[in-house]
Amino acid sequence: MKSGFRHAWVELSFAAPALILFLIIVVWPFVSSFYYSLTQWDGFSKPVFIGFDNFVNLFKEPGFLIALRNTLLFALAGLLLSNTLSLALALALNKAGRAQTVLRTIFYLPGVVSFVTMSIVWTMIYHNDGALNQLLRSIGLGSAGREWLGTYDSVMPALIVIMVWGGVGFGVIVFLAGLGSIPSELYEAANLDGAGPWSVFRRITFPLLMPSITVVTFLGLTTTLRMFDLPFIMTNGGPGDASNTISLIIYKHAFSYSNYGYATAGGIILFLFVCVVSMLQLRLTRSKEVQI
Amino acid sequence: MRALHTSARAERQADRISAGRTASLPTLRVASQAATWLAGAIFLAPFLLFFLNTFKDKSHIFDAFYMPDLTDLSNYRTMLRNTDFFASLSLTVVICAVTLFFIVLFSSMAGYIISRSERRWIKWMYALFAAGQIIPAQSSMLPLYKLGVATHLINTPVFLIIIYVAGGTAFASLFFAAFTRTIPQALEESAFIDGCGRYQTFFRIILPLLRPATATIVTTTVYWYWNDFQGPLIYLNAGKVAPLMMSVYKFMGANATVDWGPVYALCFLSAIPMILFFLLTQKYLLKGLVVGSVKG
Secondary structure, three states, rough: OOOOOHHHHHHHHHHHHHHHHHHHHHHHHHHHHHOOOOOOOOOOOOOOOOOOOHHHHHHHOOOHHHHHHHHHHHHHHHHHHHHHHHHHHHHHHHHOOOHHHHHHHHHHHHHHHHHHHHHHHHHHHHHHHHHHHHHHOOOOOOOOOOOOOOOOOHHHHHHHHHHHHHHHHHHHHHHHHHHOOOOHHHHHHHOOOOOOHHHHHHHHHHHHHHHHHHHHHOOOOOHHHOOOOOOHHHHHOOOOOOOHHHHHHHHHHOOOOOHHHHHHHHHHHHHHHHHHHHHHHHHHHHHHHOOO | OHHHHHHHHHHHHHHHHHHHHHEEEEEHHHHHHHHHHHHHHHHHHHHHHHHHHOOOOOHHHHOOOOOOOOOOOOHHHHHHHHOOOOHHHHHHHHHHHHHHHHHHHHHHHHHHHHHHHHOHHHHHHHHHHHHHHHOOOOHHHHHHHHHHHHEEEEEHHHHHHHHHHHHHHHHHHHHHHHHHHHOHHHHHHHHHOOOHHHHHHHHHHHHHHOHHHHHHHHHHHHHHHHHHHHHHHHHHHOOOOOOOOHHHHHHHHHOOOOOOOHHHHHHHHHHHHHHHHHHHHHHHHHHHHHHEEEHO
């Protein structure tokens, strides 16, 4: 009796609960989305087939293009700011015994509260009479103060700061683990050869950390590309369309305008968007991974 | 398990490296230490403000530098009078517990079969579960919503739990499969010779050995269900009792322009269980994230 099971139905019975649920709740709704995206459908009457009209109209809607740009901006900011900050903090903490334990916990802490909580806390910080403007006034920069979430130029950076605050800790933990698995012999050899800190980082640490970077960027991208809760609660996509995201537009078309077919088409575009960006990212970072 | 040993050894190595390099770069080290502590303080500041705001009255709520009277619990009292806090809390606890129970049960079974069977359709199932991770909730939201309406399960906690279990099981199956591969098959074979059936073997022998994997799944994913907002917003918007995050959102909508204090009190009490849970179980969470990312 190697690994084989004598009866296929025994195997099926073990897999069935997971598989059946997955097929009904995840696969089937997703597959049928492709059909609904080609229809005009209000959720109650029968869907009417209209070909690719929804997709054409989506790309003609100026708000959708802004949402596409904002979604990409969230993803890029997450990629560049969160990753760089996570990496810098992990490098600093890597040399710090007890401080590492305490600070690691602190950096991860925002990750265990909900976006609802983050929104409520930061709404107050960004308010016209709130902490940020107060802080600016107290250091004599009062003129730089503003209603951070109500101004076109500052709403995206303001939301990105919250996103980074909430997401950095995960990267710190994974990078610390990655740093810990780099063999010390490499550093000793580099020391003997008289390599400076920058070339040690560039030639040893960074390449060997690449697998961790792949994981952190992949999970970061799939989260930021779906960004919904923060703009929904804090700005509802405003002012104007300045902080709209694809997820938010989809939600609004579905539940505010009962434009189900149109919203579903947006969902398909979001899916393709996530696929393409993740594939590009995996290809790029995987190709940089090295074996010891 | 091997990964855990490797990481422990790696930690010791890292200590040795740092000891070696510290001597050569003392200033850089002091500067980077100071910078990380400063960063830590900046990361914590919103939490301090969060806590203090739950005690502030209407006229001082925006004032970040105002020190409120920490014995004045009137915001908490107002909040408890105007919300179903304890009903929401119980509902959220039940949703999380039931969801995680079924996820662990179904995915440990599926993961066992994935790791032990050679059949092709099992490999396909594994690929399907992995690919499913990339589908955004918005892409299948409306057909799922229709399904909820058609089955009359929409706006019931049952529907939300089914959705969580379906998605979570696929993810956890991949994890359990990887973990089950590290359990030697000799154990099952001797149980078989003693006359145990497949099910008995699984529930008596394998499932208890999966305890570390179960701890990882619970401590890394409970936050998704406790903190989820989009799920209840779409599928449990008009239930009798709202889960915690939904009730915070609704209470904010009803109150915020008038009086933020009680909103903060509700938000704080809703967040504190997960903060405590994290502080108590972070050991398992860290192990899980590290192993998961090394394998991933």
